Amino acid sequence: MSWFPPEMPVPAVTPDTQPFWDACRRHELAIQRCTGCGAFRHIPTPVCWRCRSFAHEWVAVSGRGTLFTFGVVHRPQLPALASIVPFVVALVALDDAPGVRLVTNVVDAKPDELRIGMPLEVVFDDVTPEVTVPRFRIRRA
């Protein structure tokens, strides 16, 4: 069961982003890594912005990260989201993919609990039978 109502958009999948979303479907977080220079990158693109190599691989990461910043939505753009406000839109820096940040949500937490820099972990949200998206929750010791 999703944390969000069914009206929340599902991702558009393109050839460049398909491996990311396929991995989510398997409940894995996979990040694109350049095989030319070894740098991780996100969002997925055909070319490495550091070394301009077009060769890349997909690497499964732990799903652990830290809270880089966040906003608390009280007035959602979609009326259907009014039933779940306030909700948190966050930017999460991944522990084992240096430089990579994901736009996501922090779920199962009160906005007042959130502190920039706090540890988080991925939780997969099967929003439809075909689509899974990565959200995060507080990583508790």
Place this chain on the structure above:
Amino acid sequence: MKDAAAIVGIAESEYTKWGQLSRCTEYQLALETIVKAVEDAGLGIDDVDGFASFSNDRNEAALVATDLGVPRFLYAGMTWIVGGGGACAAVAEAAMAIACGLASCVVVYRSIAMGQFQRFGRALAGDVQGVRPQDAALGFALPFGLMNATVGMALIVRRHMHLYGTTTEQMGHVAVTFRDHANRNPAAVMHGRPMTLADHAAARRIVEPFGLLDCCLETDGANAIVLVSPERARDCRRRPVYVMAAAQGSGPRFGAGAWAMQYGPEEDYATGNTTPLAAEMWRQAGIGPRDVDCAQLYDHYTGMVLLQLEDMGFCARGEGGPFAASGALAWPDGALPTNTAGGSLSEAYIHGLNHVVEAVKQLRGTAVSQVPDAEICAVASGSGIPTSALLLRR
């Protein structure tokens, strides 16, 4: 580029809250305002041979030229700089066309009637078209509720608060100062609606850290700006305002993703992405921030004004909040009177082109809240995205 073109005509339509423009179409409003700006310059439509706009303008230059009966249509420019970042870039396009001899009289325009179309600055699943790079980017934004600029900019400003101790009250000073300016400007949508810091603090939350009064207006209205060569400008009706410097573009990686800026270098994250543009402008003009008499900065959100002030060197990095709270932005006594007509927060939201109009008024000496003897005005377009900026002088 320096001083290679001059602004000689400006115009503004009536401004209303969004959806309240009903007397004509958005397109007619564009045409009327262009005609008005050309008249302001003391020129005629037969003198116009080029147009420039920005941000996917619905009112296509070729149609404008056709319907106004422009006899020689030689130039149409529309910058790729996205969203509200393009207003200054469109002025630069016009100046470049004139400097390069592609055209002799170029009109920059923007008309917006949001009740007749979708509201600006937001996207939904229906905006996804297929396999364009921006469709992939929306896939990493929309499913998480990053659907509009308010959410995107709230993330940036929250990080700035974390790094530098910036407060919502400091943002309130931006809102109140610009509202004070709007209350001197009868054309402003918020004229006659005073605001206090307490009002700002009590406003309903939209996307924290932003409340309602941290967010710009959504309005209907139009602006147009006429540029010619400096030689020709001497014969026009108004005192010329010269394009002293112009820059457009971005630091690294600011264009990645939807509502951009979430994936750039960490050291650039809590900025408005105007830093590299400002450096380029100071170089072109051979002046520095201390030489500027007033500023018109893109105030889509109060907090982003603080970042743009820092980017442009009007105060040190992290000092934007205390700078605003010191009264520096207030007319007439602040160190840098800013958004002297009320800005997007309190005058009107014409995607930043009204900021250029107000800059021209200041340098002509005809602003409602005139900065005494203003010689140089800095203008910047939408921060937090690939954007553009100008230095104008009289």
